[in-house]
Amino acid sequence: MSVSRLRLKVGILVLLLLLNAVLIIGYTLVKDGIFEKKYSYYFSSYSADALNVGMPVKVSGFTIGQVDTMKLLDDGTVKLSFTVNEENQKWVSQESLLMIRKPLIGSSYIILYSAIGNPILEEGSTIQTLISNDINDLVLKLEPIVLKMENIVNSVDKITTYLAKDDSELMKTVKNIEKFSETLAKNKSLLTTITGDKKATESFIKTINQLPLLVNRFNNISSDVHKDILPLFTQFVKQLGEIAKDIELKLKTLDGVVNSVGSYDKDLISIKDQIKVGISKSNELIQKVDSIFQDKKNQKVDLP
Amino acid sequence: MDISNNKKESVLIKQFLENTGEKVIIYLIEIYEFIVFFLSCSSKVFSFNTYSEKSINFLFEQIYLSVVKKLSIYLFFAILFGSTLILAIISMAINLSFTENIIKLLTSMIINELSPIFCTIFFILTYSLSSHEKIKGLKKDNDKLIETIYIPKIINACITLPLISLFFSSIVFISGFIVSSFYFKVDFLTYKELVLSSIGFKDILFLLIKTSIFGFIAISIPIYFGHKKQSEVYRYTEFIIKMLTIMLSLIIIIELLFVMILY
Numbered sequence: 067m068s069v070s071r072l073r074l075k076v077g078i079l080v081l082l083l084l085l086n087a088v089l090i091i092g093y094t095l096v097k098d099g100i101f102e103k104k105y106s107y108y109f110s111s112y113s114a115d116a117l118n119v120g121m122p123v124k125v126s127g128f129t130i131g132q133v134d135t136m137k138l139l140d141d142g143t144v145k146l147s148f149t150v151n152e153e154n155q156k157w158v159s160q161e162s163l164l165m166i167r168k169p170l171i172g173s174s175y176i177i178l179y180s181a182i183g184n185p186i187l188e189e190g191s192t193i194q195t196l197i198s199n200d201i202n203d204l205v206l207k208l209e210p211i212v213l214k215m216e217n218i219v220n221s222v223d224k225i226t227t228y229l230a231k232d233d234s235e236l237m238k239t240v241k242n243i244e245k246f247s248e249t250l251a252k253n254k255s256l257l258t259t260i261t262g263d264k265k266a267t268e269s270f271i272k273t274i275n276q277l278p279l280l281v282n283r284f285n286n287i288s289s290d291v292h293k294d295i296l297p298l299f300t301q302f303v304k305q306l307g308e309i310a311k312d313i314e315l316k317l318k319t320l321d322g323v324v325n326s327v328g329s330y331d332k333d334l335i336s337i338k339d340q341i342k343v344g345i346s347k348s349n350e351l352i353q354k355v356d357s358i359f360q361d362k363k364n365q366k367v368d369l370p
Numbered sequence: 371m372d373i374s375n376n377k378k379e380s381v382l383i384k385q386f387l388e389n390t391g392e393k394v395i396i397y398l399i400e401i402y403e404f405i406v407f408f409l410s411c412s413s414k415v416f417s418f419n420t421y422s423e424k425s426i427n428f429l430f431e432q433i434y435l436s437v438v439k440k441l442s443i444y445l446f447f448a449i450l451f452g453s454t455l456i457l458a459i460i461s462m463a464i465n466l467s468f469t470e471n472i473i474k475l476l477t478s479m480i481i482n483e484l485s486p487i488f489c490t491i492f493f494i495l496t497y498s499l500s501s502h503e504k505i506k507g508l509k510k511d512n513d514k515l516i517e518t519i520y521i522p523k524i525i526n527a528c529i530t531l532p533l534i535s536l537f538f539s540s541i542v543f544i545s546g547f548i549v550s551s552f553y554f555k556v557d558f559l560t561y562k563e564l565v566l567s568s569i570g571f572k573d574i575l576f577l578l579i580k581t582s583i584f585g586f587i588a589i590s591i592p593i594y595f596g597h598k599k600q601s602e603v604y605r606y607t608e609f610i611i612k613m614l615t616i617m618l619s620l621i622i623i624i625e626l627l628f629v630m631i632l633y
Contacts, residue, residue, distance in 0.1 A: 069427060076433045079441065083533035086540050087578075094571040 104149040106134065108192045109164050114144045116174040117166065123148050123176045130154035130178065148176070158193070159184040165196045305351065309344060316341060404594055411520050411593075420517045429522035436497040437530050443496075444534060447488065448541035455480060456546020456565065460554055463564055474568035481539050481573045482580070482632060487625070489535040490584040494617060498527065498588045499610060505596030520593050524586065531585035532578045539577070572632075580628050587620045 095101065111117060114136055123131040131150035139145050150158060161181040168174045178193075187193070229236045414420045437444075459476045501523065508519055543565065550556045556564075591613050 069430075072434050073430050075438050076430045079438050080433065080530075080533070083530070083537050086537050087533055090536060090540060090569075091571070091574055093566075094569060094574050097567065097569075098571050100571065 099151050102151045102153075104151060105155050105158070105189045106147050106149050107158055107187065108145060108147050108190070109195045110139075110192070111144045111146065111166060111195060111197070112142075114138070116168045117144070117146065118174075121173070121175055123150070123164075123178055125154075125157045125178045125180055130157055133176070155186055158187045160187050162187065162193055163196060164193050168197070309347065309351075312344060316344070403598075407594055407597065408590055411516055411524060414516055415521055415524065420521055422517065425518045425522050428518055429526060432522055432526040433530055436493065436526055437534050440492070440496055444489070444492070444538055445541060447492070448538045449545040451480075451484065451488070452542035452545030453549040455484070456543065457549050457553060460546075460550045460556060460561075460564065464554065473564060477565055477568040478570075478573050480542055481569060481577050482628070483625075485535050485539040485542065486577055486581045486584060487621075489531060489538050489581065490588055490621060493527070493531055493534075493585070494588045494614070498592050499613065501589065501592040502596030502609065502613065503606075505593060515597070520597070523589050523593060527585035527589035528582050529585075531588070532581040535577060535581040536574070576628060576632055580624065583624055584621055587617055587624070591617050591620075 117133070117136065119133055119136055121133045122129040123133070131148045131154060133146055133148045135147045137145045157178060157180040159181050161184055163179040165177045165179065166174065167177055228234055231237065459473065462476075463473055505515075505519065508515070546565070547556075547558070547561050550561065551558075595609060595613055
């Protein structure tokens, strides 16, 4: 490669690199506002805690300037200065206020509450400052809540102490429940516990077991029986029961009579007659019931 | 028996101390020679009489060899890093709602750490490490070594390395913007607010100063080793490893110093 060609290539590249460097340096200088005129303002704080050089000054969340200097004065207060550029100087108007915000999370910043419409504040003026300390505010707000919480905890402590005593209502109830559960554990079933009789329980269980069968039968019958017949049928059944009881009594009497067969012929004959009457009555009644089931039209039954 | 053992031990301790002392003296003399050599070189950098036609031609040649010839590789790596790192930064910023400070930190890491270190290591491996061997050949037919060879090499390293490093950063950010505009549909104003606004003049200044120092270290060690070498019989690999160790150690020390100053 010839020297002139080499020089040309190197020259182009060096120019490109220099141009790139100039553009980047120029961009950063303009962006950082090196060439802009700056206006300084002052404010004071009782402490430099959470304050530092370079912290932003914001208006409506936008950074318009930053803290430049911090100085401890003889009276113990801290004097700070911040600068804004020409574009943002309009926000620093007369009667504007600064608030040093110390949030619970994140770094501190300064909010400028601008009095819009007022004339621009003269450079070098001092602005009044408020301090918003989220941590201290939170502690102040939490203080009454903590006191209330303390009272609640004391009350809960008293209640639990009373309840823990042997003669307290709760302890008595617990003892009763204990007894009840003990009884439950000893007996075979809950039903035995309620009724207090094992036999009753067994018969009840048997009845319950038979109940589905009966219910099925009753369902079959009831499907054929008209609703109006049911009250009459119930009445007939009651009467039949009474007759059956009567027969039972007489049979018992007969049982005694049978024992002395022979000597009481007259009694026997009279009883037999009575039985015959009873049976004929019951036959009549059954026939009538049968006729009801066979002929639904004639639903009336005359009682014997 | 005990007396002879004690004598042996004392001889061994004496030998150990002598060897340690000898090494320390050798290294101190080497450091002293190194400083004297580069002070004499540096003093001539600012002298107008140093620059002759021959030295300027040699400077052009060195710029061509170190940067122009390897520009495509610099561009390739810059695009590769830019498209991946900037994409990762923007992805984090969008998905994780990263704060302004973290974006600023990551962006300044590209300018202050990635770009200078990558360019310096690339410069060492592709150009400066072979300098000592070339100097060995040039020494035979050149009586004005410092003016015609060493100073153009030092100037090349101290000027072109910062410039190429800044160019590398620019390509990283440009490629980052192109890829993120395709991938995340990020427009230029958003990109400017998110990434470019995080770059400050201080970062650029630190990059230029740091890479300039790195460049000086990267070229001065091979020049010194090439200049010092008298014997024809030497172990090439041993020399390379020794030079690399010294260069990287010095770069790390300088890097740590800058980190302490910057952060």
